[in-house]
Amino acid sequence: MTGELRVRPVTGVGEVAEGENLGELIGDAAAGLGAPLRDGEVVVVSQKVVSKAEGRLVDLGTVESDSRATGLAAQLGKDPRMVQLVLDESIRVIRADRGILIVETRHGWVCANAGIDASNVGGADVVALLPLDADRSARRIRDELRETAGVAAAVVIADSFGRPWRLGQADVAIGCAGLVALDNWSGRSDRDGRELTATAPAIADEAAAAADLVRVKDSGVPAAVISGLERYLTEDDGPGAAGLRRAESEDLFR
């Protein structure tokens, strides 16, 4: 019906190895499910498969922790090798307390453990780092989708972030291409003519959250496809999820 949003999981991609063409894998899997990608759809890809395709896996057995990491790990009750990786991926520690390590990553994301994740990456001691530049990853996958499936789609790279004040996680966009990440209504008005100064729905984050609802956590669904967001698609790749980062000067919580 009019204005409806649809989100479908893309299963059947299988394990992803370094160097693989994720756009092709996802496009083929969607076609194999009888629901090929179409122009104007948003393909939400989980950070973990992007990290795998980009070789961002690290065996903790190869990591040596320095004294700072070792001390912080002891304080937090964490694996010092893991803490070393987190610090290596970060530009600052925001909070280190009660077993929780919140940092600002080199990309500018504030999240627990620099987004490094141990679950579902295969191998007891293998962890996945965030992509070096998930906006670039999104642009590449968007190109791959165009080249292999022949579709003009948008791409969001999604990761599960915890939130202050609220329990649990919601997926957010750490990378994005071809989609208005932030729909800024500043200067536009509501139905009573009042200016909507602060209204700016984070479309890419909400798309990531919607996609997460079809990805059951132990099922390894690496992607979801959203239709119904055509009005937010752009011809250019655009500024990406970088446009969702709040500048430190405008942030009250770091």
Next chain:
Amino acid sequence: MTGELRVRPVTGVGEVAEGENLGELIGDAAAGLGAPLRDGEVVVVSQKVVSKAEGRLVDLGTVESDSRATGLAAQLGKDPRMVQLVLDESIRVIRADRGILIVETRHGWVCANAGIDASNVGGADVVALLPLDADRSARRIRDELRETAGVAAAVVIADSFGRPWRLGQADVAIGCAGLVALDNWSGRSDRDGRELTATAPAIADEAAAAADLVRVKDSGVPAAVISGLERYLTEDDGPGAAGLRRAESEDLFR
């Protein structure tokens, strides 16, 4: 297709007045669109119409600000009557800086301006306070849906909250009934048998975010209906969105 999520906007509800039966209005509007509500669907209702139905509108002309509110308003460049309302609705100020007032509301939500909103409520000086107890509102609307439309649905009351570190807003659940708000995987394992200790997707928040994607900001769409989340529906009303509040003792940011 299997596992698909669908979100449809409910238009045609019209202006909502105090005392109206929101469940009936939404059920009738959905039926009028040729897409009547079905058992197992999640009805996401915008906070603003709930506040209107519950008479939580205040004319700023009736508000007198005390010295604390007046001082804070001067510091922040805000309307002192608005600041008075925010303080009245709050148990503490979390941040007051750079024109932004972040508080912890009486309900335990941390958000800007105690969730008080001026846009689209009609009348230049009329603002909408959050419902007194949005979990109770959700339970009532769920009952109304059962009684008037004869459906066993879940209800989420959604509001747009800003976030630290990220620009823009994403909708979250401030009330919920009949839905697993937090899908806690603690004790369950990933595909490699590793325990998913911290995995707990905030289903009600992600449902609110998904619903926001079909509600264009100036269009006055008061509700959206989600199908495909049947596995998260519960027979009882359950603990509601209260189950998403992080206790102060577990929170690193207040």
